[in-house]
Amino acid sequence: MEIKGASLDLYNEDLAPAKVRNWGPFSIFNVWTSDVHSLWGYYLAASLFLFCGGFVNFIVAIGIGSLVIYALMNLVGYAGVKTGVPYPVLARASFGIWGANLPALVRAVVACFWYGAQTSAASGAIVALLIRSESFAQFHRDVHFLGHSGLEVICFVVIWALQLLIIQKGMETVRRFQDWAGPAVWVMMLILAIYLCVKSGSFAFSSDIPLEVLLEKTKDAGVPGTPGSWTSLFAVAAIWVTYFSALYLNFCDFSRYAPDKAAVRTGNLWGLPVNLVLFSMVAGVTTIAAYDVYGEVLLHPDQISAKFDSWFLALLAALTFAVATLGINVVANFVSPAFDFANVFPRAIDFKKGGYIAAFIALVLYPFAPWEGSAASFVGIIGATMGPILGVMLVDYYLIRKGEIDVEALYREDGEFRFQGGWHVNALIAAGIGALFSSILPNLTNWLPAWWGIYGWFFGVAIAGVIYYVLRSLAPGVKVSGAKA
Secondary structure: OOOOOOOOOOOOOOOOOOOOOOOOHHHHHHHHHHHHOOHHHHHHHHHHHHHHOOHHHHHHHHHHHHHHHHHHHHHHHHHHHHHOOOHHHHOHHHHOOOOOHHHHHHHHHHHHHHHHHHHHHHHHHHHHHHOOOHHHHHHHHHOEEOOEEHHHHHHHHHHHHHHHHHOOOOHHHHHHHHHHHHHHHHHHHHHHHHHHHHHHOOOOOOOOOOHHHHHHHHOOOOOOOOOOOHHHHHHHHHHHHHOOHHHHHHOHHHHOOOOOHHHHHHHHHHHHHHHHHHHHHHHHHHHHHHHHHHOOOOOOHHHHHOOOOOHHHHHHHHHHHHHHHHHHHHHHHHHHHHHHHHHHOOOOOOHHHHHHHHHHHHHHHHHHOHHHOOHHHHHHHHHHOHHHHHHHHHHHHHHHOOOOOOHHHHHOOOOHHHOEOOEOHHHHHHHHHHHHHHHHHHHHOOOOOHHHHHHHHHHHHHHHHHHHHHHHHHOOOOOOOOOOO
């Protein structure tokens, strides 16, 4: 749609409502294959398997969590289909035309951190392969700079640069890349599972990992209860739901390119509950088989592939894991900050420049490797504020505005979303109080129960959403937009 009277401080072509809508169910499905099928996604699924104490418990907990994820992503996705706008622009409806920069930058900061972390994980898979050669292993041991081995730095920079090539032509290139990257990882995961099952001489859904081993592996995770208990299963489902907290906010960055709600719903159905459960099953089977073969719990797929006798299989695994991690980086950690930074300065920053900024920040962070130290908890605190932001946005869109937004007003400085000088105080208060209970108190004090942090994201969504609804209901002359998107 054409935007009349748009402010140049709020509008550019990348932030405008989507005109080309060619992301069908398969492309939506591969948003999720790209997001989950990574080293970190496998590591999380394999780790959660340990908390469940058994395969049936694992599938039940993951299945329940996946259904919750599916429902939430549909809510966010439908808003993207109807309005056609990216996350930071949609946030203007609840936070104000300038206030939306705050939730946008929160999402961008988290994305930049994980951009570096995922790139480091992908390059690590390549390093693990190369040091099978004695010459590379010696170089790895003897040459160091920027706080890393020379081999690690070279692999990181190469992987970092390859990601920039993917986005040279914008979102269409992203779609094409993920449409083959996601399925490729599925093939490699199946090869990994089959290889280990053949080597172990059995295919098992039941785990024979001793309880004492499970207790040792999970003792520092902060999950209440013993593996297999109800408290552990609820915690597993909650952690699985929380893992997607960033994409709940910016899934509309992708769904805006879908032709209708049916495409989003179908893509989400296959990409979330179906794909997530099957992927988790493969992770569980692989973890069991790896224990039977190697006699130890191996949660990282690159740790498993490093033990392969076949150099060819190790090569195939390393390359696939690298591609998988590039996939999640592009989906979860490139697209979002690209739009988020563009939203702050639309006159000077477009989608590509916003993505370059995110990549540059990740590169600058690499020598310090904050994802390996205490700074990770700091980003975790910031990341937990995404729950309250989602609570405010969902209540505003579905309960206050009944799914009706004047899209053109999102790009005007003098429209209904100006609120208090461009900032919506009610939204900021609600999100701030929600963040207090979702991240600040659980992480910086001992005032709340130890288990609170596991469910902090949920508390943030609920508390912020309720407070925002009450404040909006009490506000005099609340205007609900009547113009259809």
